[in-house]
Amino acid sequence: MPGKHKNRKSYADPSRPRGQRLTERERTEILTLYQRARWGKRQIARELRLPFSTVQRCITAGYITPPPKPQGRKPILTTLKRKRLIARATLNAFHRRLPYEAIAEIEGIQVCSRSLKAAFEKEQYHRRVAAEKPLLTERHKEDRLRWARLHEHWDEAMWKRVVWTDEASFATGGFGKVYVIRRAEEKYEDSCLIPKFRGYSSWMIHGSISGTQKGPLIIFEKEWGKIDSKVYCTYVLPSVHAFVRAVEQEVGLMRAILMEDNASQHTSRFTRAWHAYYGFIKMEWPANSPDLNPIENVWRLLKYRVRKRFPTTDMEVRQYIIEEWNKLTLEDFVKYIREMPARCKAVIAANGGHTKW
Numbered sequence: 001m002p003g004k005h006k007n008r009k010s011y012a013d014p015s016r017p018r019g020q021r022l023t024e025r026e027r028t029e030i031l032t033l034y035q036r037a038r039w040g041k042r043q044i045a046r047e048l049r050l051p052f053s054t055v056q057r058c059i060t061a062g063y064i065t066p067p068p069k070p071q072g073r074k075p076i077l078t079t080l081k082r083k084r085l086i087a088r089a090t091l092n093a094f095h096r097r098l099p100y101e102a103i104a105e106i107e108g109i110q111v112c113s114r115s116l117k118a119a120f121e122k123e124q125y126h127r128r129v130a131a132e133k134p135l136l137t138e139r140h141k142e143d144r145l146r147w148a149r150l151h152e153h154w155d156e157a158m159w160k161r162v163v164w165t166d167e168a169s170f171a172t173g174g175f176g177k178v179y180v181i182r183r184a185e186e187k188y189e190d191s192c193l194i195p196k197f198r199g200y201s202s203w204m205i206h207g208s209i210s211g212t213q214k215g216p217l218i219i220f221e222k223e224w225g226k227i228d229s230k231v232y233c234t235y236v237l238p239s240v241h242a243f244v245r246a247v248e249q250e251v252g253l254m255r256a257i258l259m260e261d262n263a264s265q266h267t268s269r270f271t272r273a274w275h276a277y278y279g280f281i282k283m284e285w286p287a288n289s290p291d292l293n294p295i296e297n298v299w300r301l302l303k304y305r306v307r308k309r310f311p312t313t314d315m316e317v318r319q320y321i322i323e324e325w326n327k328l329t330l331e332d333f334v335k336y337i338r339e340m341p342a343r344c345k346a347v348i349a350a351n352g353g354h355t356k357w
Contacts, residue, residue: 011045011049011051011052012045012050013050014047016049016050018027022050023088026050026058027058030048030050030055033047038112041055041056043058045203051164054290055061059265067125076111076115076238077111077119078114081107081109081119081279082119082122082123083123084107084118085104085107085120086123086125087213088103088107089103089120089181090125090181091155094164096180096181096191097130097178098119098181100127100181101116102119103116103287106115120181124183125181125183126181126182126183126184127179127181128180128182128187129178130179130180130181130194131188131192132193132194133194133284133291134289135288136190136352136353136354140156140286140287141351141352141353142349142352143286143287144286144292144346144347144353145283145351145352147286147347148283148292148343148344148347148352150346150347151340151344154340154341156338157254159211159337159343160210160250160251161214161247161256161257162210162211162256162257162259162283162337163208163209163215163247163253163258163259164208164259164293164294164337165206165207165215165258165260166206166231166261166295166296166299167204167205167206167220168205168265168299168302168303169203169204170202170203170205170303170306170317170321177306178194179345180192183289184230187356188350188353188355189329190354193354202314202317203219203317203318205217205218205220205321206218206220207295207298207325208240208295209294209333210250210337211245211337211338212247212250212251212330213247213250214329214333215243215329216239216240216336217322217326218235218239219318219321219322220235228264228265229264229265229271231269232265232271233270233274237271240281241278244256244258250266257281257283258275258280258281259293260282260283260285261287261290261293262285262287282344291343291345291354291355291356291357292340292347292357294333294336294337294339297356297357298332298333301328301333302321302324302325302328305320305324305327306324340357343357
C-alpha cells in the first residue's frame with residue numbers, strides 16, 4: 001500500500017547521528033531482549049530509541065560482536081622461505097649474481113618470477129647494477145686505513161698544499177651491465193662490486209688541481225707512443241713542476257705536496273730520480289684508491305660535459321675536452337678537496353674498504 005511506510009512511526013533518537021553503527025553494548029541489549037525476554041522488534045526499537053530497520057538487521061545477523069573479516073589468501077612464500085632465499089642470495093659474490101629463479105631452484109622452491117621478485121622486495125632486496133670499484137686486497141685495505149688515520153686530522157690549510165694529479169681516458173664503449181642482489185646500503189660490499197682495471201682508449205689526458213687554482217691539462221699525443229716514464233717526464237712533469245711552484249706561492253712558506261697514484265710511469269726509477277733532482281715532496285699513496293683523489297670527481301664532471309655535446313669524431317672529443325677543461329672554475333672542484341676529512345673518516349669506518357666516493 002502506498003501510504004503504509006510513509007506513516008510508520010519512527011522510534012529513533014533524533015539526536016543520534018544518522019548512519020551511526022551499533023556499539024557492542026547495544027547489540028547485546030537487542031539480542032538479549034529478543035532471544036531471552038521475547039520482546040518484539042518494534043518494542044525493542046521503541047525502548048532503545050533505535051530505528052526499526054537497525055534492530056531488524058541486528059537480529060537477522062544474530063551475533064553480538066561482528067565476526068572478523070575473512071583473511072586474504074595465505075602467502076605463497078612464507079617468512080621462513082623468504083629468509084632462506086635471502087640467505088642463499090647473499091652467501092657470496094657468485095650467488096649475488098644469480099637471477100631470482102636460480103636462487104629459488106637451488107633452494108627447491110617452486111614459485112613464479114613475480115612472486116619471487118615481490119618476496120625479495122619485501123625484504124628490501126633488489127636487482128641493481130653492480131658498482132664498479134678497484135679490486136682491494138687485504139694489503140690494500142691496511143694501507144688505505146693507515147693513510148686515512150694519518151691524514152684524518154689535517155685542516156684546510158694542509159689540504160691546500162696538495163697538488164692532485166691523475167690521468168684519465170675517454171672510453172668509447174663498454175661490456176654491458178652486471179646486476180647483483182643487494183640492499184641499498186650494501187652497494188659497496190665486496191661481493192656486490194665488479195673489479196675495475198685500468199684501460200686506455202681514444203684519448204689519454206693528464207690534469208692537476210689544488211685548493212687554490214687549476215693546473216694544466218696535457219693531452220697525450222698519439223705520436224708519443226706508449227705512456228712510459230720517459231714520456232711522462234718529458235711531456236708532463238715540466239708543466240706539473242711549474243704548477244707546484246705556483247701553488248707554493250699561494251700557500252706561503254709551506255712546501256706543496258705532489259700527489260700521484262701508483263701507475264708505473266709515476267713510480268719508476270727514472271721518474272723518482274726526476275722528482276729527487278727537482279726537489280718534489282711526494283705524498284705516499286695507497287694503491288687502488290681513486291675514491292681518495294678528488295680529481296676523479298673532476299674527471300666525471302668533465303666526461304659528463306663532453307658527453308652532453310655529443311662528439312661524433314675523434315678530433316671533436318679532443319676539442320671538447322680542452323674547451324670543457326678551460327671552463328672549469330675553482331668552485332667546480334674545490335668542494336671535493338674540502339671533503340677530504342670526510343673521505344678519511346669513511347675509509348676508517350669501512351676498515352680500509354670501499355667508500356661512496
